Amino acid sequence: MLRQLRGWSYMYEKIFDGIREQAHVRDELRMGLVCDACDLGPCTFDGSTSRVPCGITPDEMAMKNLAEKIAEGLGEYKTHKRHITMVYDMESLLEAATRMVDVSRSYSDEIDKLLSPYRTVRTVPFGLGGLRPEAVNICAVSSPRGIHDLIEFTRTPEAAENIECAGAHGVNIVSLGYPGAELAYQRGIPCIGNYLVLDNALATGCIDAIHTFGSERASLEEALKHFASRKGPQCELPEPKMHTTGATLDVTAINRAYERGNIEGVVVLFGAASPTCSWHMEGLVTDLVEHGYLVLVTGAHMYEGSTDAMNAPGVVHIGFCEIGKMHGKGFAPTPFVLVPGWKNAKILTSTLALVHHGYPVITGVRIPLTPSIEEKLAEKGCITELNGERVVERISELQSHREG
Known part of the structure; x- marks a missing residue:
């Protein structure tokens, strides 16, 4: 019994040490005044700062964090037998991220069915x-x-x-x-x-x-x-x-172009660039096309070289950034996915789901992870490359590794 009490005493000592070490930031954190919702952060109102990049106020930040906790709590009753926030295994977390894939595909199909009668190039x-x-x-x-x-x-x-x-x-x-x-x-x-x-x-x-x-x-x-x-x-x-858009995704034509050697492969730009991303997007897209890639763009930005042709290198816009736009379409060459930024948890979760499904992913901003966890994610096929001029080179490395 004495040994057990000493063990508890030691445990609490470590807890109190941690509390003391965190004391200088705890007041702000206790109010929910820290936010890691997008790649502009993490941000905080710590008494010495009054402005954050997105313009969110302290009250809004606190409410957002509370909403996240509520969403997590509600989610536990629907899809998880135990708290996902207590899962510390990378493979299990990646698998959990894929639970949104079917929903994304269903939603993409629903919107396409509603709006495709109006679509034209x-x-x-x-x-x-x-x-x-x-x-x-x-x-x-x-x-x-x-x-x-x-x-x-x-x-x-x-x-x-x-x-x-x-x-x-x-x-x-x-x-x-x-x-x-x-x-x-x-x-x-x-x-x-x-x-x-x-x-x-x-x-x-x-x-x-x-x-x-x-x-x-x-x-x-x-x-x-x-x-x-x-x-x-x-x-x-x-x-x-002005940019071309409205072309129906023709995977058959893309696969044929790949088999005939007309394109080097397919690259999907998943989401728009972030101010924290150092990639020069126009130059990167041009570089990809010059190296023979067909670039499929999802998101609110477009780039030079837009076209509706899918049998040659070029830039094709395919709408919003939903996994349902690309996953399960039957691509012969598994697309490389570039994620220049994540503005919300949905983009980040989608990225992890794509990794689980075997897509090679390159991010332009770091995901907040420790080096050891980052290394585990890299082993699964998701790497970060902050230098935009090296992205095409990294894709070539991944392609050589895949073909080898």
Whole structure:
């Protein structure tokens, strides 16, 4: 009994040592004021800082962390017999990440079924040049289905009459980020960038309303009021950057091109670049094409060389960053996946699921891991390369290893 008590005493000593060592940061952490939700962080409000890159406030950060805990708690009742947060085996965690794959595929198919009748190959503006000063501009940030409903509403006779009465040259629905990428692909609306561009978009004065999940009529009414009060065509905007999108993914043509040696392989850009990623994306994509790769782009950014041809090296945009866009499609060459950044847990979880399914993955920012865990992840096929100029070289190394 005495030995047991001494053991407990030693255990508590270690705990108290740890508590003392963490004391200087605990007050802020106890309030939930640390965030590792995306690759711009980890960030904290520690008393000496008052600003973080994404603009989240201390209260919002605390609520986000609480929501994560609630989501984890609810998740335990649905899919796990024990807490996933207590699983310390890499293989088990990678396998757990794959639980979202079927959901992603089902959702991708659902959205494609809804929107594919509107899809055609066309050139679409990517970037702030997609705003039109002479038109009523509504930035839609809801779901793909919600944005589709907004587009349909603004084309009703009632809406068209109100827009004409306001003196506007039509209505211009734009979007950004995840839904923006898919709606650009499926319906050809401008995609102005990822969520980080929203402040710049608002600063132009051209955004007349932001549509979330409310009434389409209310969003249009708000937009018409703002349009009437702004300077209209005097808004300063960059020139539109037009890129091809809307091509249906033709895996048969891709496989044939690979077998004939017309392409070196397939590279999927999964998600948009992050400010913390040092890759020069335009140069990297050009380099990949010059080395014979067909680059499939998911996400809200596009690059030079966009095309609808899938039988030769080039850049093809295929919509939002969902695993369902690429996994299980029957690619003969397993695509290499480049993840230039993760803006949320979904992208990071998707990345780990792809690793489990055997996709070679290269990330442009570090995943917060200890060196030993990072090494285990590398053994599974996921490596980090911070130097964008070495990415093509690393792909070649992975390809040689795979063929060997």
